[in-house]
Amino acid sequence: MQPNRTKFALLGFLSRKESSAYRLQETIAGSVANFWRENDGRVYPILAKMEAEGLVTAREEATGGRKSKIYTITDAGLAALDDWLADDPVPRPPRNELLLKMFFGYRQEPEVLARWLDDKIAESDADLARFAKTRAKLEAMVDDVPDATFWLMTLDYGERRAAFEKDWARMCRERVGDRNLEGGA
Amino acid sequence: MQPNRTKFALLGFLSRKESSAYRLQETIAGSVANFWRENDGRVYPILAKMEAEGLVTAREEATGGRKSKIYTITDAGLAALDDWLADDPVPRPPRNELLLKMFFGYRQEPEVLARWLDDKIAESDADLARFAKTRAKLEAMVDDVPDATFWLMTLDYGERRAAFEKDWARMCRERVGDRNLEGGA
DNA sequence: GGACTCATGTAAATGGTTACATGATTCA
DNA sequence: TGAATCATGTAACCATTTACATGAGTCC
Numbered sequence: 001m002q003p004n005r006t007k008f009a010l011l012g013f014l015s016r017k018e019s020s021a022y023r024l025q026e027t028i029a030g031s032v033a034n035f036w037r038e039n040d041g042r043v044y045p046i047l048a049k050m051e052a053e054g055l056v057t058a059r060e061e062a063t064g065g066r067k068s069k070i071y072t073i074t075d076a077g078l079a080a081l082d083d084w085l086a087d088d089p090v091p092r093p094p095r096n097e098l099l100l101k102m103f104f105g106y107r108q109e110p111e112v113l114a115r116w117l118d119d120k121i122a123e124s125d126a127d128l129a130r131f132a133k134t135r136a137k138l139e140a141m142v143d144d145v146p147d148a149t150f151w152l153m154t155l156d157y158g159e160r161r162a163a164f165e166k167d168w169a170r171m172c173r174e175r176v177g178d179r180n181l182e183g184g185a
Numbered sequence: 186m187q188p189n190r191t192k193f194a195l196l197g198f199l200s201r202k203e204s205s206a207y208r209l210q211e212t213i214a215g216s217v218a219n220f221w222r223e224n225d226g227r228v229y230p231i232l233a234k235m236e237a238e239g240l241v242t243a244r245e246e247a248t249g250g251r252k253s254k255i256y257t258i259t260d261a262g263l264a265a266l267d268d269w270l271a272d273d274p275v276p277r278p279p280r281n282e283l284l285l286k287m288f289f290g291y292r293q294e295p296e297v298l299a300r301w302l303d304d305k306i307a308e309s310d311a312d313l314a315r316f317a318k319t320r321a322k323l324e325a326m327v328d329d330v331p332d333a334t335f336w337l338m339t340l341d342y343g344e345r346r347a348a349f350e351k352d353w354a355r356m357c358r359e360r361v362g363d364r365n366l367e368g369g370a
Numbered sequence: 371g372g373a374c375t376c377a378t379g380t381a382a383a384t385g386g387t388t389a390c391a392t393g394a395t396t397c398a
Numbered sequence: 399t400g401a402a403t404c405a406t407g408t409a410a411c412c413a414t415t416t417a418c419a420t421g422a423g424t425c426c
Contacts, residue, residue: 002384002415005282012289022405036285037278039386044407066395068405085293089282089301093222093414097190097274099342100221104197105335108270116274150290153357157284164349172338187387187412207377224414229379251423253377278386
């Protein structure tokens with residue numbers, strides 16, 4: 001059956017620090033969004049299920065008057081996490097909608113393709129700028145937090161990906177532009 | 186709501202050539218598997234639904250004694266395809282299990298990480314070899330089939346992606362190897 | 371005859387997305 | 399007082415995966 005990867009992603013973050021559903025989402029969005037995202041509507045029910053399974057314990061806490069439910073990983077949770085981590089990663093079938101639409105690009109107005117490619121270039125630039133800031137932070141902390149070595153590897157992946165996608169989009173943009181001129185002239 | 190992308194992928198291929206469910210799957214696996222895959226269990230029911238919606242018509246045919254159901258796209262189907270193509274592509278949240286496990290790599294045996302990275306390098310090499318053959322074929326046909334220009338763009342994406350993933354994996358492999366030596370010495 | 375491929379489908383279970391509902395606190 | 403943010407959750411719907419079922423034709 002399909003493994004519940006959300007569960008293990010949450011266990012991974014809880015293995016570092018106890019947290020609430022809301023803050024887990026923030027943490028994930030702020031650290032691994034480059035290659036992993038979690039959905040609002042799933043984190044709450046899955047944490048509840050994990051508590052029932054004994055992978056985490058929960059306690060209510062009122063920080064600054066607001067109450068939130070803090071989850072702490074158990075020994076069983078750590079064992080489940082490490083079991084999952086030791087399994088070979090399973091690649092999922094890729095699905096890139098931009099590529100699919102480019103594949104059928106001859107049915108499309110060249111101007112529309114050009115716009116999408118320009119968007120892709122802009123998006124890559126934004127990613128690269130964001131990653132540069134993250135890199136500075138991680139490199140500053142790597143002496144104190146050796147684990148950050150691994151975070152830098154995943155950041156490196158993001159940087160290389162953004163760079164190649166930008167190059168690719170620029171190359172396509174030129175070709176689409178040429179085609180455009182040909183058709184227009 | 187979530188758009189049914191399988192439907193439009195099938196329409197795209199049917200817009201070029203009538204086909205059966207079985208052969209559509211083969212075509213997809215042999216041309217766009219690099220960035221798009223379809224599932225065995227979905228193609229049949231979705232084609233049936235598309236017939237009910239008037240996007241395709243079906244006829245039974247016996248080729249070489251074997252009977253198969255050939256689907257042909259209708260004008261309504263072509264219109265639906267072009268409507269979808271004109272919409273901006275919607276990126277889906279990324280989920281890369283290898284990256285997630287690398288992020289928590291400090292909980293892992295370095296030997297295991299090294300093996301995964303070696304696998305990634307081998308996989309990239311295999312992809313690059315396969316893409317080189319496809320490139321030769323596409324470049325040979327591009328004068329007769331101008332549409333192949335777009336197919337080459339998506340192939341180029343695959344080549345660049347495989348190349349960057351290989352480079353990344355080699356870099357990580359070295360770092361993991363170093364770490365390994367440190368720990369072992 | 372037996373293994374393999376061609377070919378079409380169904381069923382069950384889970385994963386994932388989106389939209390909605392609710393209420394408290396902070397800050398202008 | 400009203401808007402924004404913090405915080406937890408539910409419901410409906412669709413996508414996706416996996417496994418199973420079935421049968422005919424081909425090739426050795």
